Amino acid sequence: MSACERAETLLPEFFQGDLEAPERAEERQWLRQHLAACGECAGAAEMWQRLGGLPAAAARPQQRQRFEEMLAGYQAALARPGWWERLLGGARLAWAPVAAALLLAAGAGLGWVARGAGRAAPAAATSAQVAALQREVEATRQLAALSLLQQQSANDRLQGVSYSSRLPGNDPRIEQALLHSLEYDPSSEVRLAAVDALARRAAQPGIRSGLVAAFPHQTSPLVQVAMLDTFVETHDQNARPLLEAVSRDPAYNPQVRQHAIWALQQPGWN
Amino acid sequence: MVGTIPLAMVGPDAAAMDDDALMSAVRAGQVNLLAELFERHQRPLLNYFLRLGATRTAGEDLVQDVFVRILKYRATYRPGSRFATWMYYIARNARLDHLHKRRGEVDWDEAYTPSFEPADAAEAAQEQRLLALALARLPEEKREILVLSRFQELRHEEIGAILGCETGTVKVRVHRALRELRDAYQELVQRGEA
Numbered sequence: 001m002s003a004c005e006r007a008e009t010l011l012p013e014f015f016q017g018d019l020e021a022p023e024r025a026e027e028r029q030w031l032r033q034h035l036a037a038c039g040e041c042a043g044a045a046e047m048w049q050r051l052g053g054l055p056a057a058a059a060r061p062q063q064r065q066r067f068e069e070m071l072a073g074y075q076a077a078l079a080r081p082g083w084w085e086r087l088l089g090g091a092r093l094a095w096a097p098v099a100a101a102l103l104l105a106a107g108a109g110l111g112w113v114a115r116g117a118g119r120a121a122p123a124a125a126t127s128a129q130v131a132a133l134q135r136e137v138e139a140t141r142q143l144a145a146l147s148l149l150q151q152q153s154a155n156d157r158l159q160g161v162s163y164s165s166r167l168p169g170n171d172p173r174i175e176q177a178l179l180h181s182l183e184y185d186p187s188s189e190v191r192l193a194a195v196d197a198l199a200r201r202a203a204q205p206g207i208r209s210g211l212v213a214a215f216p217h218q219t220s221p222l223v224q225v226a227m228l229d230t231f232v233e234t235h236d237q238n239a240r241p242l243l244e245a246v247s248r249d250p251a252y253n254p255q256v257r258q259h260a261i262w263a264l265q266q267p268g269w270n
Numbered sequence: 271m272v273g274t275i276p277l278a279m280v281g282p283d284a285a286a287m288d289d290d291a292l293m294s295a296v297r298a299g300q301v302n303l304l305a306e307l308f309e310r311h312q313r314p315l316l317n318y319f320l321r322l323g324a325t326r327t328a329g330e331d332l333v334q335d336v337f338v339r340i341l342k343y344r345a346t347y348r349p350g351s352r353f354a355t356w357m358y359y360i361a362r363n364a365r366l367d368h369l370h371k372r373r374g375e376v377d378w379d380e381a382y383t384p385s386f387e388p389a390d391a392a393e394a395a396q397e398q399r400l401l402a403l404a405l406a407r408l409p410e411e412k413r414e415i416l417v418l419s420r421f422q423e424l425r426h427e428e429i430g431a432i433l434g435c436e437t438g439t440v441k442v443r444v445h446r447a448l449r450e451l452r453d454a455y456q457e458l459v460q461r462g463e464a
Contacts, residue, residue, distance in 0.1 A: 005445075008441070008445045009426075009441050010428070010442075010447075012419050012420070012425075012444065013425075015420070015425050016425075018425075023423075025372060029327075034282050043452060044448055044449070044452070047446065047448060047452045047455065048396065050398075050401055051401065051405075051416070051420045051421075051451075052420060052421075054398055054401060054402060054421075055398065056313065056314075056317045056421075057313075057316060057317055057320055057326070058313065059313045059316055060330070062330075063330050064308070064309075064312070064315070065311060065334060066310070066330075066334055067305075067308050067337060068305070070334065070337070070338060071302070071304060071305060071337075071341075074301060074341055075302065087310060098451065101315065184342070186342075186343050186346055187345065192296060211302075219316065219367060264311045
């Protein structure tokens with residue numbers, strides 16, 4: 001590194017005050033000496049100093065007020081029990097995975113006991129017990145899936161989506177959780193997996209309308225394209241105006257717009 | 271569960287906490303402490319957007335958007351890291367999303383008229399006006415790296431984390447941007463523009 005390169009690297013730190021530390025006194029001294037001897041670097045330092053002299057705008061009081069309103073609204077929303085807390089009857093979220101795991105273990109244990117009991121029981125009674133236990137195990141699986149969808153790790157949430165997609169039936173809690181993931185999950189991978197899981201349940205009108213409503217919130221072109229594919233597969237007439245809007249809106253990624261045009265050309269819309 | 275806590279009750283304890291401690295507490299559920307972070311960072315954040323060409327209205331909207339995103343994605347904050355780096359990463363994405371959504375509309379001033387005029391324009395130094403104009407004329411990526419380095423006082427490695435590039439690359443880019451700014455400024459001085 002030449003002397004001038006070293007000086008250029010040190011200049012930002014010099015003006016940020018980082019070279020004021022006692023352990024960096026030598027570097028500070030070296031820089032001052034170099035600036036005194038090198039016109040080029042002295043010019044850069046002067047420009048750096050002038051930049052720092054540019055005035056800054058003051059924040060207006062309305063900005064603070066607007067923030068306070070937003071924060072108050074957010075806190076009020078937090079104070080209301082969410083779907084997950086209602087589901088667990090107010091149990092603390094931190095215990096949710098533990099509760100889900102315990103329920104899973106309980107379900108498996110009951111299944112083992114029932115299998116042993118079934119050997120001696122009459123066939124009809126066994127059939128009813130097995131059906132009841134199957135329902136219980138299914139409920140446990142749902143709880144486990146919902147728990148995973150709430151985890152901080154994106155991998156866990158991905159697993160939750162995968163688990164949800166394998167569950168039979170049309171549990172509105174699972175559907176709501178998947179739609180929530182699609183709309184709010186920070187990971188585009190999780191959102192993409194949620195689209196796939198929801199596509200398998202798209203026979204439900206609520207899912208289809210949820211997908212249409214979630215589309216404008218998406219920022220990832222990959223997720224947008226996956227959603228467009230789902231609209232084509234379901235031929236949802238309610239999605240058609242959205243597709244037409246996307247195909248015309250220059251704010252969308254060109255590939256997404258192109259895909260919307262392609263989607264509208266697919267047979268089966270009428 | 272977190273209850274609603276009046277902002278006035280954020281209190282002196284919050285003022286004594288550093289950014290990382292505050293954000294870690296926000297992440298853990300004490301969302302009222304975000305008020306202290308807002309107080310500390312709203313002005314630098316506003317000026318970040320203004321210096322990158324936002325109008326006053328767009329800049330204020332973006333500041334609000336950044337703090338909404340901080341709340342929304344608070345679980346992704348890593349305690350022990352530097353809050354400002356994370357915040358400017360969010361701010362940069364918010365700005366890019368804004369530009370993407372508003373493309374073709376007029377609320378983003380591509381030509382850039384400095385909207386951080388000093389309170390008393392009559393007393394503003396000619397050199398400051400020329401320098402602001404020279405900064406405005408820099409290509410987007412060069413203006414951005416100078417703003418992050420000089421005005422937001424982020425270190426090279428932090429800027430690298432925000433822009434997604436190596437520290438060495440940041441040093442080279444800062445150097446080139448500063449040189450181009452000097453050239454643009456000197457050209458304006460010679461032409462006597464104001």
